[in-house]
Amino acid sequence: MNTFVKGLYAVNKVMFLISAMLLAASIFVTFFNVIVRKFFHGLGGFTWAEEISAYACVLMLFIGVAYLEFTNQHLSIGILSSVIKNKKAQAIVDQATRIFRGAVTLFLLIIVIRSGLIVLRNMYTSNMLTYAMQLPKLYFFTPMLIGFVMVVVVWVTILVFYKGKEIKDGI
Numbered sequence: 001m002n003t004f005v006k007g008l009y010a011v012n013k014v015m016f017l018i019s020a021m022l023l024a025a026s027i028f029v030t031f032f033n034v035i036v037r038k039f040f041h042g043l044g045g046f047t048w049a050e051e052i053s054a055y056a057c058v059l060m061l062f063i064g065v066a067y068l069e070f071t072n073q074h075l076s077i078g079i080l081s082s083v084i085k086n087k088k089a090q091a092i093v094d095q096a097t098r099i100f101r102g103a104v105t106l107f108l109l110i111i112v113i114r115s116g117l118i119v120l121r122n123m124y125t126s127n128m129l130t131y132a133m134q135l136p137k138l139y140f141f142t143p144m145l146i147g148f149v150m151v152v153v154v155w156v157t158i159l160v161f162y163k164g165k166e167i168k169d170g171i
Contacts, residue, residue, distance in 0.1 A: 004157075005157065005161070005167060008070065008153065008154065008157060009070060011150070012066050012067040012070045012071075012150065012154070013067065015063050015064065015066055015067060015147070015150065016063075016064050016067035016068075018063055019059075019060045019061075019063045019064030019067075020060075020064075022056040022057070022059050022060040022063070023056070023057070023060045025052075025056050026052075026053045026056035026057050026060070029049050029052055029053050029056070030049065030053045032049065033045050033046055033049035033050070033053075047132040048132040048133045050132070051130055051131065051132040051133055052133065055130075055140045058140075058144070059140065059143050059144065062143065062144040062147040062148070063143055063144075063146075063147045064147075065147055065150075065151055066147055066150035066151045066153075066154050069105075069151050069154045069155065070154045070167065071167075072166050072167075076101075078094075080093050080097060081093050081094050081097070095163070095164045095165055096164070098158075098164045098165075098166070099159060099163075099164035102155045102158055102159045102164060103159070105151070105155055106152060106155050106156070106159075109148050109151055109152050109155075110152065112148055113145060113148050113149060113152070116141075116144070116145045116148065117145070119141070120138060120141060120142065120145065123136070123137050123138050123141060124138055
């Protein structure tokens with residue numbers, strides 16, 4: 001079990017690093033395009049730069065989300081636990097809200113993954129291409145679905161093996 005959690009952490013860490021590289025690529029491409037537009041008026045910029053920057057930002061978010069869920073670094077509101085002063089009761093409330101959040105997330109992501117598979121199948125059969133780069137959209141939408149599947153794996157691990165508690169001993 002510990003080996004599984006360590007492996008899951010390693011996979012999520014790699015996905016997070018890919019997410020960071022996508023952010024860097026988006027910043028670089030945008031900066032490069034701004035410089036070209038500013039100093040090389042004859043070129044007028046590149047049409048593909050906006051598209052690749054937008055896809056890189058979106059992919060960054062969807063690929064990095066599993067790591068944030070795994071390490072419990074997502075933004076959340078802890079109103080219930082901040083009101084309770086007793087540490088034991090606070091831990092119980094935190095665990096209950098985490099289980100509820102995980103169950104809702106799993107339910108919604110299963111619906112999204114099911115719909116995403118239908119969209120990907122339609123993209124594949126109709127050979128949808130991006131506007132400027134003329135690359136198959138499947139290249140950009142498949143990693144999003146993989147990110148969602150990773151979040152499902154993370155939440156199943158948290159809910160089944162850790163009963164909603166934060167993963168600390170597995171890393």
